[in-house]
Structures are given as C-alpha cells and as structure tokens.
Amino acid sequence: MNEAGVDWESLYRSQTTGWERGELNPAFSHWSDTFKQLAASGSASVIVPGCGRSPEPIVFADYGYRVTALDIAESAIAFQERALGVAQSRHCVEHADVCEWRPEQHADLVYEQTCLCAINPDKRAAYAEALYRWLKPGGVLAALFMQTSIKDGPPFHCAIDEMYELFPDQRWEWGSDTVTSPHPVAEISELGILLTRR
Template structure:
C-alpha cells in the first residue's frame, strides 16, 4: 500500500473516511478550551475536514493553519468557513511545510503515516515548533500491525520516539474518548526542549 497523495484523494472522493466523526473530538475540544493565548500560531497537520481548525477559529484563534495532502477536505473546510484565509490552508506534504508554530495539534495524522516515517515525524515536529512549542493531541493505543491505516502503537514506543526532543508532560489513556475509541486513545502533551 502506497500512502501517497492519490491514495488520500481517493479516500476522500470515495467517502471512505471512517476516522471522520464530523465534529471536534472531546479530548481535543477539552485541550483547546484550556488554551489561553489567542495569538498562538497553531498547525493542524493532516487536518482532513478540519473540525479542530473550525473550532479554534470560532473560538477566536485566528492564527490557525490547516494542512493536508488531499485538497478535497480543505475545500470542504473553506465551504463551511468562507471567511477562513486561503493563506492558512496548506495543501502540501507535511514534510515539506516550512514555517514555525507555537502549537501543533495531532488528531489522526500520526496513525495514518506509514510507521517507517515515525522517526521523521518526530524530527519534523521538532523542526516546525518554536522553542518550548507544544505538540499535543491523540495517539492510538493498540498493537502496531501492518494493516492500516490507522496504525497503532504503544506508550513505550511513543516515549522512545519523542523523549530526545521533547519533555513528555502527559501521555495517558484519554478519559473522554468517544465510546467507540474508549481505551484506544492516548492523550499527550509534549513540549519541545530548548536548544
């Protein structure tokens, strides 16, 4: 399976997007509700239809960016939010984004990448975040298999992957997951180490 631009384009075109719940997930909503700095520059990579982006925007975070490999979900987001700036819609390979952010929100992006790219993901997150920047969101907690996406993983794997570049402030089973995801999601907050 090649998880390239054509693969994701087809998934959206065929509406085979089982990860899309149609609204911001409770753990992500709870985290966003606790954010204080409305000027923070925020990235949602692999944003899909962008419910986190929409929720942030509606709550006064005007420096939020949606990035996706597939164009169709970005078009859907723009239709729902006509006032959202085109310049904040990034139709690109995540690994080619060249900006810096205060906060990056992880919601079903990491689990959609080929697991071989995980070390590159950790390096890219470190490169995209400003010093003491925050990477937060959800990672799946189920055995890593070759069938996916989504691809799973474990707390131990995630700790090993991120501990050299980030302070791991929180990495625990989400208490407020949707019923169908209960016990399968880890909520995390990682802070980029100062350099």
C-alpha cells in the same frame, strides 16, 4: 496517494471515511481551557496536519488562533478553505507532504490528531523531526496516539513505549494529564498527551 499507499482523495469522494467523527474529538474538549490560554496573547498560531474535514481548525480560529491546516487530499483542503474563509482571512490551508513542509514562522501549538497513525512507521522519525521544527521552544504538541489492535495500517498502532522513543525527553517535556478518546471505528481509541517542545 501518501507514503502508506492510501489514495485519501478517493476515500473522500466515495464517502468511505469511517474515521471522521463529525464533531470535536473528546480530547479537544478536555484540553479546551489550555488551548484558550495559549491563544490569550492574541497572536497565537496553530498547525493542524492531516486536518481532513474535522471541525477543530474552525474552533481554533474561533479561539483566536492563526490557523494553518495541512492535508494531502484536495477534498479536505476545499472543505477547510470554505470553513475558514481563507480568501478573506489570515488562515491558510495547504496541500502538503507533512515530512517536507516548512512553516514561514514557528507555531505555538500543533494539534496532531490523525497524521502519525496514517504514516508508515518507517517515516515516523522524519515526521517527528518536522513537528519539532514547526514549534517554537515552549510550544505545545497536542498528540493523540492511536491505540489499535489492527495488525496493519493505516491506522498504525502508536505503542506508548515507541512514542517515548520518538519524542525523547531531551526534546520534549511530557505532560502528566492524559485523556483517552474512543474512536468511531470499533476497538480503536486515541491516547491524548500534551508535550512541550524544549
């Protein structure tokens, strides 16, 4: 169970996973050229917190990234371990509290698709600090900010003015190219923005 009081593993086991798309997030496809360019050095690394059973870690691996996928649910971890073939590869899947976990090396990219909206708002500052810590200077945070009219969460609404405060200009350069992804759950969408760590 995480800080939001949700037993994610039970939801996976009962197939109560309405948030799962079963395909790439439209924002991922929108950013695919940028992701490929970042991977062009041949030694790029990406961290995918709250990876769930999403296909994005697998595609990042196909692009040439060294992938670290994090989740709190054992079913999600087992899925990504099988998909990435971690026993025979340079990829890593870890059971982790994302606010406390520390990588061995700074990453080039963090793909933030589901974690922020699943964390209680009073834990957001700690998570934002972790994201900053994970990335190397010049590294990219691909953030998908949840937009929802649901009063309580998760998912918790990520109001854009609050996101500007959480990821301030002193630490982050905000990109101008935004993309909106419809969500499998009605009346919910994600606002995608690329931020660069200063």
